[in-house]
Amino acid sequence: MLRPVDTVALAVRGANEAFYEALEQLDMHAMTRIWTRGALDICIHPGWPPLSGWTDVQESWRAIFTNTTFMKFSISETSVQVFGDVARVTCLENIFSLSGGTRMHSQVAATNLFVLGPQGWRITLHHGSPVASRVARLPPDEADA
Amino acid sequence: MLRPVDTVALAVRGANEAFYEALEQLDMHAMTRIWTRGALDICIHPGWPPLSGWTDVQESWRAIFTNTTFMKFSISETSVQVFGDVARVTCLENIFSLSGGTRMHSQVAATNLFVLGPQGWRITLHHGSPVASRVARLPPDEADA
Numbered sequence: 001m002l003r004p005v006d007t008v009a010l011a012v013r014g015a016n017e018a019f020y021e022a023l024e025q026l027d028m029h030a031m032t033r034i035w036t037r038g039a040l041d042i043c044i045h046p047g048w049p050p051l052s053g054w055t056d057v058q059e060s061w062r063a064i065f066t067n068t069t070f071m072k073f074s075i076s077e078t079s080v081q082v083f084g085d086v087a088r089v090t091c092l093e094n095i096f097s098l099s100g101g102t103r104m105h106s107q108v109a110a111t112n113l114f115v116l117g118p119q120g121w122r123i124t125l126h127h128g129s130p131v132a133s134r135v136a137r138l139p140p141d142e143a144d145a
Numbered sequence: 146m147l148r149p150v151d152t153v154a155l156a157v158r159g160a161n162e163a164f165y166e167a168l169e170q171l172d173m174h175a176m177t178r179i180w181t182r183g184a185l186d187i188c189i190h191p192g193w194p195p196l197s198g199w200t201d202v203q204e205s206w207r208a209i210f211t212n213t214t215f216m217k218f219s220i221s222e223t224s225v226q227v228f229g230d231v232a233r234v235t236c237l238e239n240i241f242s243l244s245g246g247t248r249m250h251s252q253v254a255a256t257n258l259f260v261l262g263p264q265g266w267r268i269t270l271h272h273g274s275p276v277a278s279r280v281a282r283l284p285p286d287e288a289d290a
Contacts, residue, residue, distance in 0.1 A: 045275035129274030132192035
C-alpha cells in the first residue's frame with residue numbers, strides 16, 4: 001500500500017507527464033490547462049531569457065507549436081521533491097524532432113515547479129537548458145555558474 | 146513600514162545575493178553554508194545534466210572554483226515568488242569572467258529554489274542556462290521544450 005507521501009509524489013509525476021504529453025502532442029488547450037496562468041508564471045526555453053507572466057509564456061508555446069512539425073519526448077532521471085503544496089521536478093528530456101525533413105536528437109535538462117490548487121497540481125515554472133554532448137570536455141568558463 | 150510579505154521577499158533576495166557573492170568570491174565555505182546540503186539538492190550548470198545530492202553538487206563547485214581566475218556577476222530581472230517556506234527566484238546573471246588572459250561576457254538565465262529552515266533561507270536547487278546572443282533568430286527546433 002502506498003504511503004501518503006508516495007501518493008503525492010505520484011500525482012506530481014503525473015502532472016509532469018501531462019506537461020510533456022501536451023508538448024509532444026503540440027496541444028495548446030492541454031498546455032493551457034496545466035499552467036497556473038498567473039502573473040508569476042515563468043518559462044525559460046533553451047537559449048532564452050526568462051519569460052514572465054502567463055500572457056508571454058502562452059505566446060511562446062503558441063509560437064513553438066506553430067513552428068514545430070514533430071517532437072517526441074523520452075523523459076529520464078526524473079527527481080521529485082515535495083514541499084507541502086509546492087513540488088519541484090527535475091528531469092532529462094531526450095527529444096527527437098523533425099524539421100525540414102531533418103531528424104534531430106537533443107537533450108535538455110529541465111526544472112519544473114508545480115503548485116497544488118483546487119484543480120490539482122499545476123505548473124508555474126518551466127526551465128529547460130540544452131545539455132552539451134561532450135560535457136566532460138567543456139572548458140571551465142563554460143561550466144561555471 | 147514593510148508588510149510581512151515584503152520582509153520575506155527581501156530575505157529571499159538576500160539569500161539569492163549571498164549565493165552570487167559566494168560564487169563571485171570563489172568562496173567554498175560561503176557556498177557550502179548557503180546550501181541545504183541534502184540528498185535532494187540539485188544543480189544544473191550551463192550545458193550540464195542535473196547533478197543530484199550535495200556530494201556531487203559540492204564537488205562541482207569545488208572544480209569550478211579551482212578552474213576559475215575571476216568572475217564578476219551583475220544580477221538583473223530578479224523575480225521572487227514565495228510559497229510559505231519555499232521560494233523561487235529567477236534572474237539573469239550578467240557574467241564577466243577572465244580565463245587565460247581573455248575577458249569574456251556572457252549571460253545566464255537562472256532558477257534558484259530556497260527553503261526556510263532554522264538557519265534561514267537555504268538554496269536547494271540552482272539551474273543556470275546560457276542565453277543565446279541572438280535569441281530572436283533561433284530556429285524553432287532550438288526554441289522548443
